[in-house]
Amino acid sequence: DTAVSQTPKYLVTQMGNDKSIKCEQNLGHDTMYWYKQDSKKFLKIMFSYNNKELIINETVPNRFSPKSPDKAHLNLHINSLELGDSAVYFCASSLVVLPGGNSPLHFGNGTRLTVT
């Protein structure tokens, strides 16, 4: 009965490779997000999709490309991985596009990406 599930949990790969992280939510939410948590635990939003439409695109290298085949899925594809991409990537969802108490973020358990 996992609400927001992302795979894989751990991803170790070499520089230059291309990898994808998948995310699915079974909460019936309209909005999904990708956050990056760096080594200092700082959480920063990367992308947000509302009902398959991109609504937030922070300053992220275009090597990162989100894809939302339907509103329950938001995948993250990363091309030409670099050492600095190593981090924990969290998928999240909220009922509506405005995140807040009435529509809190539900996070997945994260994908720890290590680029060597």
Next chain:
Amino acid sequence: GQQLNQSPQSMFIQEGEDVSMNCTSSSIFNTWLWYKQDPGEGPVLLIALYKAGELTSNGRLTAQFGITRKDSFLNISASIPSDVGIYFCAGTLGETSGSRLTFGEGTQLTVNP
């Protein structure tokens, strides 16, 4: 981008002690939220605040939305070992489509039994 200043960065306390942490911003926020992150998991919402001055409790946790709308605090009373984790404040600046939830830097709490 907008950042929240959260303090302290870390706390080491004995079981049974009370804990207080806070967040400040130079901008006015419309909502304040407090999340907790356990190791290996994603953050989980603890308390949500919607109005200036609002004081809300959730068990041993109490949080307040500052009158100026530029700050919030979280108190934990009678701490227990399972309170260990990283606590994040978060807030939204606007109510328009695409409003961002901005997170503080987190407070790492360690509780010694």
